Amino acid sequence: MATQEEITRLEEKARQLRRHIIRMTGAAGSGHPGGSLSAADIVAALYFHFLCLDPARPDWPDRDRFVLSKGHAAPVLYAALAERGYFPVDELLTLRRLGSRLQGHPDMKHLPGVEMSTGSLGQGLAAANGMALAGRLDGRDYRVYALLGDGEIQEGMIWEAAMAAAHYKLDHVTAFLDHNGFQIDGPTRQVMSPEPVADKWRAFGWDVQVIDGHDMAAILQAVEKARAVTGRPQMIVAETVKGKGCSFMENQVGWHGVAPKPDEVERALAELA
Amino acid sequence: MKKVATREAYGEALLELGRENPDVVVLDADLAKSTKTFDFGKHFPERFFDMGIAEQNMIGTAAGLAAAGKIPFCSSFAIFATGRAFEQVRNSVAYPHLNVKIAASHAGVTVGEDGGSHQSVEDIALMRVLPGMTVFVPADAVETRAAVRAAAGMNGPVYIRLGRPGVPVLHEQSLDFKPGRAIKLRDGGDAAIFATGIMVSMALEAAEILTGEGIGVRVLDMHTIKPLDEAAVLQAAKETGAIVTAEEHSIIGGLGGAVAETVCASHPVPVYRVGLSDVFGESGKPAELLERFGLTPARLVTAVQEVLKQKAAL
Numbered sequence: 001m002a003t004q005e006e007i008t009r010l011e012e013k014a015r016q017l018r019r020h021i022i023r024m025t026g027a028a029g030s031g032h033p034g035g036s037l038s039a040a041d042i043v044a045a046l047y048f049h050f051l052c053l054d055p056a057r058p059d060w061p062d063r064d065r066f067v068l069s070k071g072h073a074a075p076v077l078y079a080a081l082a083e084r085g086y087f088p089v090d091e092l093l094t095l096r097r098l099g100s101r102l103q104g105h106p107d108m109k110h111l112p113g114v115e116m117s118t119g120s121l122g123q124g125l126a127a128a129n130g131m132a133l134a135g136r137l138d139g140r141d142y143r144v145y146a147l148l149g150d151g152e153i154q155e156g157m158i159w160e161a162a163m164a165a166a167h168y169k170l171d172h173v174t175a176f177l178d179h180n181g182f183q184i185d186g187p188t189r190q191v192m193s194p195e196p197v198a199d200k201w202r203a204f205g206w207d208v209q210v211i212d213g214h215d216m217a218a219i220l221q222a223v224e225k226a227r228a229v230t231g232r233p234q235m236i237v238a239e240t241v242k243g244k245g246c247s248f249m250e251n252q253v254g255w256h257g258v259a260p261k262p263d264e265v266e267r268a269l270a271e272l273a
Numbered sequence: 274m275k276k277v278a279t280r281e282a283y284g285e286a287l288l289e290l291g292r293e294n295p296d297v298v299v300l301d302a303d304l305a306k307s308t309k310t311f312d313f314g315k316h317f318p319e320r321f322f323d324m325g326i327a328e329q330n331m332i333g334t335a336a337g338l339a340a341a342g343k344i345p346f347c348s349s350f351a352i353f354a355t356g357r358a359f360e361q362v363r364n365s366v367a368y369p370h371l372n373v374k375i376a377a378s379h380a381g382v383t384v385g386e387d388g389g390s391h392q393s394v395e396d397i398a399l400m401r402v403l404p405g406m407t408v409f410v411p412a413d414a415v416e417t418r419a420a421v422r423a424a425a426g427m428n429g430p431v432y433i434r435l436g437r438p439g440v441p442v443l444h445e446q447s448l449d450f451k452p453g454r455a456i457k458l459r460d461g462g463d464a465a466i467f468a469t470g471i472m473v474s475m476a477l478e479a480a481e482i483l484t485g486e487g488i489g490v491r492v493l494d495m496h497t498i499k500p501l502d503e504a505a506v507l508q509a510a511k512e513t514g515a516i517v518t519a520e521e522h523s524i525i526g527g528l529g530g531a532v533a534e535t536v537c538a539s540h541p542v543p544v545y546r547v548g549l550s551d552v553f554g555e556s557g558k559p560a561e562l563l564e565r566f567g568l569t570p571a572r573l574v575t576a577v578q579e580v581l582k583q584k585a586a587l
Contacts, residue, residue: 117369130337160330
């Protein structure tokens, strides 16, 4: 069990990621704050507690991998990579600019620390599976984490990958579902319901936990439990709030892909101070 | 002349690679017996992954394997590997320039009886348009082995187009295969035929017939569509002034398109494209279909005569 001190440290990291998300998308004038904010606690737990990484050696073969399958949440990934020391924090403000390594969606070819180029939804989980298969072949013990969106799992390929991960008993794959309930066109239950999500993943042969995706202690505990599972991939369904941390963005579908204006940046940063 | 299907040669080359390089892994989508990856799976079961009837996931998984240092070869029918999974090839493989090899069989109309739904006549175009993608279309078994080995030896995505039926073995085992370098099989000064895949042996037959009529025809084996051997194309344009292209593929976007683009940009001469004229295939025996769609030596002879008329009229 993590100490209260560690939990507090990680909660502050998550707040720091959220502040970066607001500043970055504000500076860029575009981007996806809502789904980045909903995933900030999960990403903070992974990058500052679990992932075994060496930012000085981004290609270290034994490193753990994180695949952001919902690639539009790039701001939260970039914030975590910068905070872990992959590149200067100042560079975050170049998000989406011409010539920046911080492309609108993650580009592994140009930015160290990005494990897979994603953004076209539904493709990250298959790549995570491939990394896990390679690790098994090479006798390496690294783990592969993937973060999926609840709108994203409408893509058929996700279920192809879900089937394959269970078939090949990829117990080094741990996926999170950022279950914030919204996609561009509205609430997922209205657009194209993926429910009941936990039952679907269970039916596909995964170990499934359902947690509060903003409760740091619960996230830590769930990952610890997942890591102990053998013979099956694990899905952690994280119940989250889109736009979490900025009162005016929370559960507002309009904030899926719209950046905050300068006054909104100020308001949000004040709430996240 | 001895006939061997390029897919057969692929299966053998994979086995060879499997023995030499432990990083070579193979993925298939429930067609291992047809694509000939089956033997690799028998010999190296731990490095063979049948992904079931899920081509998109096969390509995505291969991307992950490549990102972790493996050299994955993915096989299915050309229509599924390049069509069904196009966007996965585009975004998970080509965009990050990952080391994934897509070796697809049953390309073109010689699939035969299965019909138009299974006959890929657009795969060269689909793969050629992707930045950084190398595209090989071997003409025979020897060239297939060379292409597979070259693909494994280069870093980045490669598409290898393979066929179902037996095709004449044209090349010696000592073949000097260089990616992106056309092989001149016959020289001639009146016209040039740029052929790829199964059309190469037909181009040679056509050239033989035309020589009997006093027409000298250069024949180039275009085993690599991308990067295109532009030097060979421009040299032929300058020296013969009349070009015919031949492919078991749509005349839009494939070898014919690539050659025409190059010629138009630098040294315009008449280019006559032989292939499927913006139509789908259909059921029939492979030989019947080749006849039906004008993929024959006789058709190439008339194409050369046609392009020579255009040249004369200039």
